[in-house]
Amino acid sequence: MKKLDFWWIKAILSTFILILCTSWGFFAHKEINKMAVFTLPHPLMSFYKRHIDFITEQAVNPDKRRYIVSGEAPKHYMDIEYYSDSILIVRPDWNTAQAIYPEDSLHAHGILPWNLVRLTYRLTDAFKHRDAKSILKLSADLGHYVGDLHVPLHTTKNYNGQLTGQQGIHGLWESRLPELFSADYNYYLGTANYVTDIKKVVWESMTESRACVAQVLAVELKLQQQMKADKIFSYEDRNGQTVRVYSYDFSNAYHKALEDMVQKRMRAAIKCTGDLWYTCWVNAGRPDPAAFDEPVYSQEELEEMEKLKSVSSETCSH
Numbered sequence: 001m002k003k004l005d006f007w008w009i010k011a012i013l014s015t016f017i018l019i020l021c022t023s024w025g026f027f028a029h030k031e032i033n034k035m036a037v038f039t040l041p042h043p044l045m046s047f048y049k050r051h052i053d054f055i056t057e058q059a060v061n062p063d064k065r066r067y068i069v070s071g072e073a074p075k076h077y078m079d080i081e082y083y084s085d086s087i088l089i090v091r092p093d094w095n096t097a098q099a100i101y102p103e104d105s106l107h108a109h110g111i112l113p114w115n116l117v118r119l120t121y122r123l124t125d126a127f128k129h130r131d132a133k134s135i136l137k138l139s140a141d142l143g144h145y146v147g148d149l150h151v152p153l154h155t156t157k158n159y160n161g162q163l164t165g166q167q168g169i170h171g172l173w174e175s176r177l178p179e180l181f182s183a184d185y186n187y188y189l190g191t192a193n194y195v196t197d198i199k200k201v202v203w204e205s206m207t208e209s210r211a212c213v214a215q216v217l218a219v220e221l222k223l224q225q226q227m228k229a230d231k232i233f234s235y236e237d238r239n240g241q242t243v244r245v246y247s248y249d250f251s252n253a254y255h256k257a258l259e260d261m262v263q264k265r266m267r268a269a270i271k272c273t274g275d276l277w278y279t280c281w282v283n284a285g286r287p288d289p290a291a292f293d294e295p296v297y298s299q300e301e302l303e304e305m306e307k308l309k310s311v312s313s314e315t316c317s318h
């Protein structure tokens with residue numbers, strides 16, 4: 001009987017965590033891809049603008065794929081504790097990493113920066129082949145992984161505060177805060193820049209995210225201790241269901257105490273996405289986007305997109 005009770009407690013807790021925790025939040029991922037389009041110079045911007053709805057909607061596909069495609073999950077994070085912080089200085093390439101770490105460890109502890117660098121090669125190739133369909137799909141994916149790269153909690157094994165009694169902090173930082181406060185963010189970022197060393201930029205962004213982890217956790221813990229327990233959470237109606245969320249007051253206090261961190265990370269993610277899209281295009285020899293064919297999708301591809309659409313947004317990611 002005791003065992004059964006425990007099972008129910010676990011089930012309720014998991015449901016709660018599932019509702020609270022999504023990667024950058026689907027809202028923020030879409031926002032990052034959409035805003036990155038406006039950093040692009042002409043003639044690239046007109047091409048991306050024509051397909052801005054696709055780029056925006058598909059921004060969340062990598063998170064949806066992780067529940068149906070094996071090998072997708074480790075592309076979204078890196079548990080730096082496993083590799084140790086020295087990896088941020090050494091910055092091994094993928095071949096070196098494969099020689100150092102067993103493959104199952106790499107897949108268990110995350111391969112975000114390596115996958116992202118590899119994706120830029122694939123996008124460059126798609127530009128070289130003037131393959132609009134692949135350009136759009138890879139651009140949307142790339143924006144997603146750049147987004148994850150800029151989230152502090154994607155660089156630690158304590159990704160949902162589960163090791164420090166802060167379960168739910170993942171969704172609080174990257175879903176709840178942008179959803180509540182990003183309307184006031186300044187997204188003016190100027191024009192995308194060419195990146196001479198993609199690998200360096202990717203690892204530097206990861207280092208910046210990693211440097212924020214301690215503050216992300218400490219500030220939330222302090223607020224939890226200061227605020228009365230019944231003020232931390234409130235209830236909201238979402239898609240006809242009543243769910244428990246971090247209260248507005250708690251979220252607002254956390255957002256303020258982080259001193260603009262969420263806005264800064266979102267701005268950096270948008271700029272980095274635009275920079276990398278632009279860089280891949282330049283590296284491909286600046287093909288004229290006006291000459292790209294309109295993407296045509298096969299029945300199978302359309303079915304795949306439909307399948308992904310039906311994957312719930314309320315998923316929990318690292």
Ligand SMILES: [Zn+2]
Nearest residue numbers: 023063076148
């Ligand atoms: Zn993700």
